[in-house]
Amino acid sequence: KLQTEEVEVFSTPSYACQRRTTLDNHNAVLTDALSLLAENAELSGEDGRGVAFRRAAAALKALPLPVTRLTQLGGVPCLGGHSLRVIKDVLESGASPEVEALRRSERFKALKVLTGIFGVGVKTAGRWIGEGILTLRQLRDSGPTLNRAQRAGLRHYDDLNRPVGRAEAAAVAAVVEAAAGSVLPGARVTLIGGFRRGKQTGHDVDFLITHPEEGREAGLMPKLVSWLDSQGFLLYQKTNSNSYLEAAEGPARPASNMDRFERCFSVFKLPEEAGRGGAGAGGEGGPRPWRAVRVDLVVSPVSQFAFALLGWTGSKLFERELRRWAGHEMNMCLSSHALYDHRQSRYLRASSEEEIFAHLGLEYIPPSERNA
Ligand code: 8DG
Ligand code: MN
Ligand code: MN
Helix, strand or coil: CCCCCCCCCCECCCCHHHCCECCCCCCHHHHHHHHHHHHHHHHCCCHHHHHHHHHHHHHHHCCCCCCCCHHHHCECCCCCHHHHHHHHHHHHHCCCHHHHHHHHCHHHHHHHHHHCCCCCCHHHHHHHHHCCCCCHHHHHHHCCCCCHHHHHHHHCHHHHCCCEEHHHHHHHHHHHHHHHHHHCCCCEEEEEHHHHCCCCEECCEEEEEECCCCCCCCCHHHHHHHHHHHCCCEEEEEEEEECCCCCCCCCCCCCCCCCCEEEEEEEEEEECCCCCCCCCCCCCCCCCCEEEEEEEEEECCHHHHHHHHHHHHCCHHHHHHHHHHHHHHHCEEECCCCEEECCCCEEECCCCHHHHHHHCCCCCCCHHHECC
């Protein structure tokens, strides 16, 4: 080249929890390619490779401008040889042959369709593909035994694969607030997950519920679920009671008994109001009066609320990086229940997310900047 141009060289810290990642992604073409490779690795049971591609994508999401040349990436962490090759291909020719081939691959398409059924994981989908089941039609025709979650997932496939909008999330929130207020006056409902990070759509709606008086939240989930069911809001639910208990010796010891932190995976039957969509999956004869929406509910005691809030707001990679930072850089163990300091052999208390970041020696990152 005869001319010399000034090209910005990017640099960014190595852990996603040290970076501010908004939804304003300047490198979506690159991160979409890397995310697809991550997804394929995860769908193939190669979690390590999946994380590597997720980290690479996340590093690019944090950059302030579009990347135009490979030489700008000298100070960007987490880019392995494979990721760099994909980035190079996309920068030079607009697409990566590997990613394009993957998009067209029958196996990848089948894994996407089958794991798109609520209740179907990577292993089940892989087994079905091995039996020649590649489509929903083949699944319905060949009739392998489905569990309750999978039957609900198949029945509501179209609804559950249609993104949930903010207005729908707000409508679900109103229902959950009514339920919580009715079975436990004073209960507090907080929107978590992607919507708390400012996303406009999500694959589900996530809520964290607590009560300002410690202990009053115990046994809340079954009551909540039975209220929702009696009002006709539930198409499916599965409640897991969580048996978290702090051990004096620290978190290495297995927790036991005491059901105080509960979770419910559910499918809501959400009435469609005029003006809030409804035109979606109709098909046979006008708008339907309701749609199915995936809803996750978590109940936490108020003493663990800040940890639960931080742990369930996401993104998944941001959470993973927080725990990795805590372990590798601070000799601490972070969970959605607590933070344990191995050097001091004690739990560190916190009543806000800000305090947890401070314990971890990290600058506070608000939810809208955790979109790694
Ligand atoms: P989306 O629904 O908008 O697509 O995205 P999201 O809201 O970010 O993802 P999500 O799958 O609904 O997960 C929300 C958060 O919950 C995310 O940070 C990961 C976290 N989470 C699970 N399962 C579990 C779990 O079993 N334990 C803990 N502690 N956190 C979990 O999804
Ligand atoms: Mn979610
Ligand atoms: Mn969820």
